[in-house]
Amino acid sequence: MKIIMLGAPGAGKGTQAKKIAAKYDIPHISTGDIFRANIKNGTELGKKAKTYMDQGLLVPDELVVDLVVDRVNQDDCEKGYVLDGFPRTIPQAESLDAALAKLGQKMDYAIDVDVPDQVIVNRMGGRRACVGCGATYHLVYAPVKNEGICDTCGKELILRDDDKPETVQKRLNVYHEQTQPLIDYYTKAGILKTIDGTVDMNDVFKAIVDILGE
Numbered sequence: 001m002k003i004i005m006l007g008a009p010g011a012g013k014g015t016q017a018k019k020i021a022a023k024y025d026i027p028h029i030s031t032g033d034i035f036r037a038n039i040k041n042g043t044e045l046g047k048k049a050k051t052y053m054d055q056g057l058l059v060p061d062e063l064v065v066d067l068v069v070d071r072v073n074q075d076d077c078e079k080g081y082v083l084d085g086f087p088r089t090i091p092q093a094e095s096l097d098a099a100l101a102k103l104g105q106k107m108d109y110a111i112d113v114d115v116p117d118q119v120i121v122n123r124m125g126g127r128r129a130c131v132g133c134g135a136t137y138h139l140v141y142a143p144v145k146n147e148g149i150c151d152t153c154g155k156e157l158i159l160r161d162d163d164k165p166e167t168v169q170k171r172l173n174v175y176h177e178q179t180q181p182l183i184d185y186y187t188k189a190g191i192l193k194t195i196d197g198t199v200d201m202n203d204v205f206k207a208i209v210d211i212l213g214e
């Protein structure tokens with residue numbers, strides 16, 4: 001089962017992708033997480049990506065496409081995978097399709113987690129990320145047991161630089177210009193499924209399981 005998560009920044013793609021990965025036992029591939037790990041480790045890729053990410057801009061297609069294609073060709077992806085945060089532009093989607101076509105494969109589902117901009121702006125201010133393991137929480141909707149400390153690894157939680165209000169608005173603009181056209185792209189490909197992302201995260205997941213099957 002090969003799944004793409006679509007949706008605005010903060011729509012809940014990562015939250016749902018983790019649940020899908022656990023239930024269907026497939027890898028969760030988040031390009032944002034890959035970039036943040038590279039930044040943390042001080043790699044060349046991380047240095048290049050950071051300048052774009054800090055401004056709320058997309059990292060150039062050529063820095064992301066090969067990375068994902070290499071990743072989905074690894075052995076653990078044989079049964080499928082869930083892509084979170086990729087593709088984000090039409091050229092990225094075309095490159096992915098071309099790479100899969102070479103292997104005689106294609107994506108099965110593109111799940112659009114639909115959330116209006118106003119809800120996103122409210123949500124992002126409450127998102128907290130773990131500096132250790134990258135786990136994501138929310139002050140109100142997904143609180144930790146001990147304030148400011150990751151439930152999983154015990155490290156500190158932070159507000160991501162790009163989740164500050166001025167950058168969130170910019171990222172939403174980038175989303176509407178460069179990523180939203182993918183909804184049309186995957187509708188034409190016949191694999192788009194739209195779900196309401198404004199309800200409780202467990203109910204969002206139920207809607208996804210209805211689509212993917214038990």
Ligand code: ADP
Pocket residue numbers: 008009010013014031032033035052053056057058059060061064084085086087088092162171
């Ligand atoms: P969110 O989950 O809030 O949408 P991500 O963690 O997916 O954020 O991405 C954070 C940042 O990483 C993006 O704003 C962008 O700069 C960069 N990025 C992640 N994935 C891609 C991609 N496929 N193409 C270009 N840039 C990307």
Ligand code: ADP
Pocket residue numbers: 007008009010011012013014015016123124126127128136137138139141142197198199200201202204
């Ligand atoms: P994305 O990967 O699309 O950027 P996340 O999964 O990181 O989005 O979710 C953004 C923030 O909203 C996180 O703090 C998360 O805990 C919270 N969140 C996710 N889904 C919901 C939901 N259905 N209702 C309320 N808050 C949610």
Ligand code: ZN
Pocket residue numbers: 130131132133134135150151152153154155
């Ligand atoms: Zn952690």
